Amino acid sequence: MRAFISHNHRDKPQVAPLAARLRLLGVDVWLDSWEIRPGDRIPGKVNEALGLVDTVMVFWSTNSSKSPWVNTEWEAALTRRLRDDSVRVIPVVLDDTPLPPLLEPIMWVSLVDGDVDRAARELVGVDSQAELLKTMQRTVEESGLEYRYFHGFGVIVGCPRCGAPSSKLEGWSAVDHTRDDMYAGVRCTECGWDKGGEV
Template identity: 90%
Template sequence: MHAFISHNHRDKPDVKPLAARLRLLGVDVWLDSWEIRPGDSIPGKVNEALGLVDTVMVFWSVNSSTSAWVNTEWEVALTRRMRDNSVRVIPIILDDTPLPPLLEPIMWVSLADGDVDRAARELVGVESQAQLLKLMQQTVEESGLEYRYFEGFGVIVGCPRCGAPSSKLEGWSAVDDRRDDMYAGVRCGQCGWDEGGEI
């Protein structure tokens, strides 16, 4: 699946977690903030993507219902669908804003409850949470990424500041004897970046 994410920028906090899950499931996701770089023509990039994808996911909300961009994107997708049936259009409901009449008869997915994993399962046809996690793990393993887990931070593939691989990162721990608290985290041996928290 090569999916275009049509959404209003104010809904990005709801959209990005699902887009990231879909990427972990092997979906080729086109999201503006991941694909458009400074100096790019925004209409040109959007137009190019809408012509290449096989799925357009329309994240529908009160914000998107008044967005000229979102309305243009789903109208272009529906026109392509009616012309040659080369694209699927999937409405993804973020709140109780009614769908436009042309999108109403299309099977939709709800994200109004915030259950990102359930929505991802519905979109890719995975029945259980266990299956979803197995597919994500398989994608990570097949990617060949070197990743490590650091207590106090979590999983990391590289330094967020300089891009050093996880082999250049080292874990640390410390105790605050006065408060009897333990802290841990990760430090980059290349640039000195350091982050962690109480454990």
């Protein structure tokens, strides 16, 4: 599946986690913040993407209902669908804003409850949470990415500040004897970035 994510930028906190899950499930996701770079012509990039994808996911909310961009994107997707039956348009509902009449009869997915995993499973047709996790793990393994787990932080593929690979990261731990708390995390040996928390 090659999916275009149509959304209003105010909804990015709800949209980005689902887009990331879809990528881990092997979906080729086109999200503006991942694909458009400084100096790019935004209408040209969006138009090109809408012509290449086979699925347009319209994230619908109060914000997107007022967005000329989102309305133009879903209208273009429906127009393309009239010419090419292989294009799917899938509304993803973020709040109780009514869908436009042209999107209403299309089977939609709800993200109102914030359950990103369930929405991802519905969008790609994975039956259970266990299958979702197994599929995401396979994607990570097949990607060839070097990744490591650090207590107090979690899984990391590289330094978020300088981009050093995980082999340049080291774990740390400390004890606050006054409060009897233990802390752990990860630091970059290249740039000094450091993050962790109470464990």
